[in-house]
Amino acid sequence: MKKLSSYILILFSLFLIYACIDVFPFENERPEPILALEGYITTIPKVHRIRLSRADRFSPDFNGLNRPETLAKVLIKDNLGNVEVLTESTAGVYLTQENFAAKVGKTYNLEIILNDGRRFISRPETVAPAPLVDSLSYRAVRTASENSFIDEVGVRIFAHFQDPPDQQNYYFWNMLPSDFQLVAEPELNLNSPFHPTCPRCPNPLECCRICYFSERPSPPNVNTAEDSDFNGLYQNIPIAYIRDNGLRFKGIYKAKIQHLSVSQNAYRHLTLIGQQVGLTGSVFDPPPANIRGNLINLDDPEDTPLGYFFASDEIPLETYIHPERLEFVFRPQTLFPTDCRAYVVGIGIVRPNDPQIPPADWNPNR
Amino acid sequence: MKGRFTKILFLKLLLFTFSCEIEEVGTLNLLTEEIVNVSGERAVVLGRIIAFENIPVEDHGFYFAEEESFLDPIIISLGATERPGRFVGEVSGLQLGKNYFVKAFVVRAGEMIFANTLSFETLNPSILRYEPLVQFGGGEVIITGINLADDTRVFFGDREAEVREVIFGFQVRVTVPPIASSISEQIRVVTRGIELEVETPFRYAVGKFNLLDANALEGLSIVENIYFQQGERFFAGMGRDSGNQSTDFIWEYNFAQGEWVKTGFEARMQRAASDSHTGYFGGGFFQTNIFGPQIPSDNYWHFDGLEYKELPPAPINISDGFGYEIQGQFYIAGGTIGVGSQVYRYDPASNAWEIRPNLPSNVDKGMVHFVYNDHLYWIDRDNNLIQYNPFTAQSQTVSRYPSPMIENTTDSGGFALVMGDKVFIGLYNNAREIWELDMEILDWGRKQNFTGDARGRITGAYSKDGILYFLRSYLVNPRTEFWEFDPEAF
Numbered sequence: 001m002k003k004l005s006s007y008i009l010i011l012f013s014l015f016l017i018y019a020c021i022d023v024f025p026f027e028n029e030r031p032e033p034i035l036a037l038e039g040y041i042t043t044i045p046k047v048h049r050i051r052l053s054r055a056d057r058f059s060p061d062f063n064g065l066n067r068p069e070t071l072a073k074v075l076i077k078d079n080l081g082n083v084e085v086l087t088e089s090t091a092g093v094y095l096t097q098e099n100f101a102a103k104v105g106k107t108y109n110l111e112i113i114l115n116d117g118r119r120f121i122s123r124p125e126t127v128a129p130a131p132l133v134d135s136l137s138y139r140a141v142r143t144a145s146e147n148s149f150i151d152e153v154g155v156r157i158f159a160h161f162q163d164p165p166d167q168q169n170y171y172f173w174n175m176l177p178s179d180f181q182l183v184a185e186p187e188l189n190l191n192s193p194f195h196p197t198c199p200r201c202p203n204p205l206e207c208c209r210i211c212y213f214s215e216r217p218s219p220p221n222v223n224t225a226e227d228s229d230f231n232g233l234y235q236n237i238p239i240a241y242i243r244d245n246g247l248r249f250k251g252i253y254k255a256k257i258q259h260l261s262v263s264q265n266a267y268r269h270l271t272l273i274g275q276q277v278g279l280t281g282s283v284f285d286p287p288p289a290n291i292r293g294n295l296i297n298l299d300d301p302e303d304t305p306l307g308y309f310f311a312s313d314e315i316p317l318e319t320y321i322h323p324e325r326l327e328f329v330f331r332p333q334t335l336f337p338t339d340c341r342a343y344v345v346g347i348g349i350v351r352p353n354d355p356q357i358p359p360a361d362w363n364p365n366r
Numbered sequence: 367m368k369g370r371f372t373k374i375l376f377l378k379l380l381l382f383t384f385s386c387e388i389e390e391v392g393t394l395n396l397l398t399e400e401i402v403n404v405s406g407e408r409a410v411v412l413g414r415i416i417a418f419e420n421i422p423v424e425d426h427g428f429y430f431a432e433e434e435s436f437l438d439p440i441i442i443s444l445g446a447t448e449r450p451g452r453f454v455g456e457v458s459g460l461q462l463g464k465n466y467f468v469k470a471f472v473v474r475a476g477e478m479i480f481a482n483t484l485s486f487e488t489l490n491p492s493i494l495r496y497e498p499l500v501q502f503g504g505g506e507v508i509i510t511g512i513n514l515a516d517d518t519r520v521f522f523g524d525r526e527a528e529v530r531e532v533i534f535g536f537q538v539r540v541t542v543p544p545i546a547s548s549i550s551e552q553i554r555v556v557t558r559g560i561e562l563e564v565e566t567p568f569r570y571a572v573g574k575f576n577l578l579d580a581n582a583l584e585g586l587s588i589v590e591n592i593y594f595q596q597g598e599r600f601f602a603g604m605g606r607d608s609g610n611q612s613t614d615f616i617w618e619y620n621f622a623q624g625e626w627v628k629t630g631f632e633a634r635m636q637r638a639a640s641d642s643h644t645g646y647f648g649g650g651f652f653q654t655n656i657f658g659p660q661i662p663s664d665n666y667w668h669f670d671g672l673e674y675k676e677l678p679p680a681p682i683n684i685s686d687g688f689g690y691e692i693q694g695q696f697y698i699a700g701g702t703i704g705v706g707s708q709v710y711r712y713d714p715a716s717n718a719w720e721i722r723p724n725l726p727s728n729v730d731k732g733m734v735h736f737v738y739n740d741h742l743y744w745i746d747r748d749n750n751l752i753q754y755n756p757f758t759a760q761s762q763t764v765s766r767y768p769s770p771m772i773e774n775t776t777d778s779g780g781f782a783l784v785m786g787d788k789v790f791i792g793l794y795n796n797a798r799e800i801w802e803l804d805m806e807i808l809d810w811g812r813k814q815n816f817t818g819d820a821r822g823r824i825t826g827a828y829s830k831d832g833i834l835y836f837l838r839s840y841l842v843n844p845r846t847e848f849w850e851f852d853p854e855a856f
Contacts, residue, residue: 073534075534077403077405079404080489080512081405081406081489081491081512081513081535081536082512082536083512083534083535083536083537085533085534109402109403111403121402121403121410123400123402123412124400124401124402124403296402296410296412296452296454297454298410298454298456301451301452301453301454302451
């Protein structure tokens with residue numbers, strides 16, 4: 001009887017084991033890489049840039065790369081039938097000719113033929129005129145930060161312009177890489193920690209105190225506005241914000257900004273992008289999301305490429321921010337206790353040959 | 367009783383409401399949403415099926431037609447679908463410059479359902495430009511325009527050219543038909559039955575070479591020499607011979623005898639001299655013989671058509687420098703010794719040299735240079751054609767020499783001959799190309815390639831009655847050939 005019970009127990013256990021290893025019919029859905037587009041054209045004659053890449057899956061287990069989409073044919077077409085063929089300069093970066101410029105009132109489509117034959121076209125974008133900005137001003141602002149003992153300090157730039165009353169206007173202000181004076185303290189230079197005889201000993205340098213570098217302003221805000229609340233009224237509106245990291249505003253900072261008119265759809269897209277860029281992780285944040293762009297896959301309408309191609313009227317703006325004209329700056333300021341030429345520029349920024357020479361268009365006293 | 371009646375009425379109304387909702391399930395709305403893009407013969411349209419559940423349809427797509435009644439439609443069928451959402455229709459082969467109507471459709475349970483109608487107008491074609499403006503028969507010309515259809519045909523005069531490719535409706539690559547009876551032809555483009563004429567006539571690359579003397583200059587192969595033209599008289603000489611024989615002479619071409627004869631001028635072996643090609647020359651190096659020491663020479667002469675007159679010694683040693691004459695004054699500049707951009711000017715009125723502002727970059731005699739409208743022009747080794755005003759010392763790059771240059775192989779030598787508003791430039795060392803540059807519009811026109819041995823260097827260039835003449839010296843099988851080139855013959 002005892003033996004019979006053992007057999008039954010083994011049999012029952014076997015049943016249990018088989019039940020445990022029963023294959024669950026699961027298929028890992030690995031989506032095809034999505035085409036991602038970055039770029040826009042403006043009314044300023046110059047080389048305009050369109051970047052194409054394949055947005056891959058991003059998850060805690062990193063398993064995708066944003067690879068450049070190379071060997072594509074990229075065309076910009078206007079509503080009269082003019083075609084601008086872009087040439088690939090580096091992998092996935094396509095450039096117009098030097099003198100290409102959009103024209104106000106014209107409508108543009110971006111057409112892309114990928115190397116694998118897939119074809120995309122953007123929905124039409126019409127260039128609306130951008131009203132002239134008559135003045136720029138700036139002021140220091142202080143905001144609470146995550147550290148309750150240290151407020152964030154920055155400089156907010158304001159544009160003063162007359163919003164046209166007879167049309168619905170949508171604005172986008174894009175901050176470009178900007179030049180600044182790096183003020184260093186070479187007299188505070190120390191020997192390296194690996195110095196053979198006197199590590200970290202004072203070793204004052206005679207050169208150099210002031211250098212000129214470019215940087216991509218931080219934080220990367222997307223500044224947009226629409227005139228439904230102020231149609232036809234004179235505006236004094238914030239268009240950019242640059243955080244004071246203790247180093248930026250020790251010297252003069254030359255902020256470069258594009259004042260752009262955009263379409264309603266482009267405005268909506270950019271605003272949503274701005275929301276995503278500004279996620280802080282708080283409960284009030286919008287949920288992370290893929291924002292649909294205006295590219296259409298001509299062969300597969302279910303495809304959802306990312307990015308938005310738009311055409312804008314551009315008015316380039318620039319202002320010199322003098323530290324002595326700011327109400328306050330970040331304290332304590334960051335020391336750069338060595339030769340200012342030792343500063344390392346950010347990724348994508350061209351380092352000047354001689355950082356001591358101001359850029360050719362540097363004219364803070366105008 | 368009244369309360370009961372009210373309750374029954376309310377219940378009935380509720381039933382009515384529910385019955386309405388039940389009927390709504392399974393309906394769809396169809397939208398012809400947007401004209402995305404229109405060109406000459408192509409249109410891209412967006413449509414959308416709006417529904418709150420999956421609704422299978424047997425077919426969906428678009429109707430295109432020239433009349434709003436859609437009597438003879440072009441149907442773009444996208445097949446069956448089960449899900450609502452956006453769909454894209456692309457039609458090509460439309461007529462240029464016509465008004466079209468479009469509406470989306472679905473076929474559901476055998477029933478055809480149409481959406482709203484939108485209209486658009488296809489674009490008209492036009493030609494913007496073509497390049498190059500001058501080409502050989504059999505060469506390629508690219509015509510750029512807008513809204514060119516796939517059936518585009520191109521005619522040079524009455525002869526149809528082979529269309530290699532129509533690129534994205536804005537460029538047409540065509541093979542130029544062989545030259546017939548004229549060097550100029552009108553280009554016509556026919557697309558979808560619409561004929562377009564190009565304003566600027568096309569020109570064939572023509573020109574004919576004729577070898578006049580296979581062994582000019584007494585069989586010598588002269589290099590580092592000077593040459594000049596006085597009226598219709600051609601001169602060449604000095605320098606050295608590639609076979610290390612003395613070339614202490616200046617020859618003149620005798621048209622009557624058809625040969626080069628020595629003039630009375632006997633130079634010492636003076637090579638790498640500067641010369642204006644108009645009669646001023648000198649400088650460079652002096653050697654007693656080909657193996658003797660190189661002594662910088664400051665001897666300069668001017669041939670006025672009658673005699674060689676010696677100029678005062680130049681205040682600078684220049685070897686392989688520019689020489690040019692502007693408003694009767696002789697300039698020497700650059701060279702390969704010292705500062706390669708210094709300029710001195712000889713003024714015949716004062717019989718003296720004076721220093722002038724430096725050129726904006728180093729120059730040497732290996733760069734083609736010429737004078738046009740009292741401005742100096744030269745082509746640097748990056749192919750840039752630079753214009754220099756000797757009176758204001760202002761310079762600018764005005765064009766680019768079209769042929770590629772190979773460093774240390776084809777980037778030196780050559781010639782430039784000014785004939786009215788045209789300048790003939792080319793025949794660099796080891797190269798065959800000759801170009802005609804229109805100085806008024808700075809347009810380069812190709813000429814027939816040199817038919818002789820390419821591995822030579824120009825040692826003299828002249829013009830007379832619209833014909834170009836040149837001396838070309840060879841290091842392999844040393845000799846100097848004398849050629850004529852008729853730029854308009856074919």
